[in-house]
Amino acid sequence: MGSIYRFATPSYLLLLFLLVGTVFEPSFAALVKQQPLVLKYHNGALLKGEITVNLIWYGHFTPAQRSIIVDFIQSLSSAASPTPSAASWWRTTSKYKGGASTLIVGKQVLVENYSLGKSLKNVHIAALASKGGLLNAVNIVLTAKDVVVDGFCMSRCGTHRSTPGKNRVPYAWVGNSETQCPGQCAWPFHQPIYGPQTPPLVAPNGDVGVDGMVITLATVLAGAVTNPFNNGYFQGPATAPLEAVSACPGMFGSGSYPGYPGQVLVDKATGASYNAHGVNGRKYLLPAMWDPQTSACFTLV
Numbered sequence: 001m002g003s004i005y006r007f008a009t010p011s012y013l014l015l016l017f018l019l020v021g022t023v024f025e026p027s028f029a030a031l032v033k034q035q036p037l038v039l040k041y042h043n044g045a046l047l048k049g050e051i052t053v054n055l056i057w058y059g060h061f062t063p064a065q066r067s068i069i070v071d072f073i074q075s076l077s078s079a080a081s082p083t084p085s086a087a088s089w090w091r092t093t094s095k096y097k098g099g100a101s102t103l104i105v106g107k108q109v110l111v112e113n114y115s116l117g118k119s120l121k122n123v124h125i126a127a128l129a130s131k132g133g134l135l136n137a138v139n140i141v142l143t144a145k146d147v148v149v150d151g152f153c154m155s156r157c158g159t160h161r162s163t164p165g166k167n168r169v170p171y172a173w174v175g176n177s178e179t180q181c182p183g184q185c186a187w188p189f190h191q192p193i194y195g196p197q198t199p200p201l202v203a204p205n206g207d208v209g210v211d212g213m214v215i216t217l218a219t220v221l222a223g224a225v226t227n228p229f230n231n232g233y234f235q236g237p238a239t240a241p242l243e244a245v246s247a248c249p250g251m252f253g254s255g256s257y258p259g260y261p262g263q264v265l266v267d268k269a270t271g272a273s274y275n276a277h278g279v280n281g282r283k284y285l286l287p288a289m290w291d292p293q294t295s296a297c298f299t300l301v
């Protein structure tokens, strides 16, 4: 299980954050980043080889919104995009024991009738996830902006878990925070509620909520392949693990520190911030990922 909260800061960062408050010194951040970060491997299975990603859309999403997400998943295993590419970001997961994980978009289920209501609990997410396939798959439930989910915005922006029992199937949930808590779950495309304030970045696909979902999706996908069953790579307690991306919170480019995402690329025509190219000419802003070879958080730019 991994709960993904954009400001889920490691305790040492949190401590500094509290001590320094709103006038955080970049030099302190540099000191903090030099501490080696180790995600211990707990000898469990990881997801490797070809993995089907099934998408269960719950509530109203426009076709344009769905294509931002589908293109993102396809970008992770595509060789076609210019550098820095989303695929080179994803390749960091192949440095974790066991080789590459190739993601293939499988079936998409649209649940546009809100058949489980607009306020979902974990059991509802599990039920929706079971609508995807079961073999070598990760089923992802994406909830629309008008859907409230237990813990959404309060402690998390998305999660990944696995089904109980013998043949455990990993699944994940990511919510659109646009109208509920964009300052938490769509940062840095929206002003944060807490902490140091830097101006929001322009979302690379022009959709604050869905571009925020891409960041959370990137986080849960990396967590799902490197710690699918709570005995893969993580730091801290298994009940609240810091995983591949959640161990590197709030970092998108070089020179990041709490509240400042770091220096990223800017599209001259649109002003959009990004750090990765994807398929179909897409641009994405992807979070830092822990690199097991260097024991450090890695950003594309």
Ligand SMILES: *[C@@H]1O[C@H](CO)[C@@H](O)[C@H](O)[C@H]1NC(C)=O
Binding pocket: 110, 111, 112, 113, 114, 115
């Ligand atoms: C809602 O939509 C889903 C997916 O299309 C369908 O399986 C289900 O039967 C529908 N439920 C209702 C109550 O209409």
